[in-house]
Amino acid sequence: MKINANQITALRIVLLPLPLFLIYGGTTSRCIALIILIFLGLTDYLDGLMARRYGVTTLGKLLDPIADKIFVAVTLVPLADLHILPMWIVWPIFLREFLVTEMRRFMTPGTKGLKVTELAKIKTTLQMVGVGLILLTATFPDKLITISFLSGLFVATLFLGVAIYFKTSRLSSRLKAALFFEILGLAIAILFTPTMINLLYGIIVLGITLASGFQYVKACLPYAFEAGWKAFFHLVSSLLLPLFVLGLLPVAPKSTHLLVVLILAIEFAVQGIDMWAAQEKRRDISAIKKRYLFPFLVLVSTVLFLSGVELVSVVLWFLALASAASLFYLAADIWLHRELFSNGEFF
Secondary structure (H helix, E strand, O other): OOHHHHHHHHHHHOHHHHHHHHHHOOOHHHHHHHHHHHHHHHHHHHHHHHHHHHHOHHHHHHHHEEEEEHHHHHHHHHHHHHHOHHHHHHHHHHHHHHHHHHHHHHHHHOOOOOOOOOOHHHHHHHHHHHHHHHHHHOOOOOOOHHHHHHHHHHHHHHHHHHHHHHHHHHOOOHHHHHHHHHHHHHHHHHHHHHHHHHHHHHHHHHHHHHHHHHHHHHHHHHHHHHOOOHHHHHHHHHHHHHHHHHOOOOOOOOHHHHHHHHHHHHHHHHHHHHHHHHHHHOOOOOOHHHHHHHHHHHHHHHHHHOOOOOHHHHHHHHHHHHHHHHHHHHHHHHHHHHHHHHOOOOO
């Protein structure tokens, strides 16, 4: 059987939970996590190359961004949980990811659409590399390995740039961005302490993430306001559950942090499916989450808290119920749009 781009993307999604568990381990576990992350980054490049060569499918358009965003969830949440990165860096990154996907879905039914920008493509690569460098520096605080890795990466990129320039007489914006950020990352690794290095790397990733998101916000907001306050409310209300769950991370029991990742990953997945439904002008059940699911979870949690249940237990119940509800919604969404997975684009 010939392997296609969609199968590689699906493999990436299946393997993503592995680094999540390994990041919480010791040095050996984190090294294995880094190897897996590098492999996943290579598969991201490979499935993109295959898609460009053999054609992009509807399923591929759905799976690839889902895989990229789940990558963010399974790596950034542990880094925040282990206090390697502060929540004020992590939370806005998730805000951007969820908001842009919702804006894409919001604008799909109309004549205008949000196309992927060049900066957004650079952002995805920078997030992957940035997370790897942060984990590498946290695992080996003497900085030698981080500096060596960045030096090797810069030399390899430089040789690639020279070869491409002699062949085409030009350099792509992504290659120029790669050289710039590699030099910047190397300078930071040489000049600062490990804690400051990770903070600065996180700020760089956050800055590029927000800058790419601003392009989409600028394009979408006029249409959102033109559609009326109800449409704008529906757009914003779609963000409440995942961002509220992420905000609970600092006060949630340690045993429930995997539930936070699970909910965020599922929310990214259902956002992708719902966006596909809007593109195909098929039934969209996302209103269930906005009108019933999140209000129900808040109501149950409020009743528990007012009845004298401790805050930690209330958070535990909220995350448990939210996980179950998210899984049920995902199953219903997949079943409702099951034709996407059986139209010959996967096998």
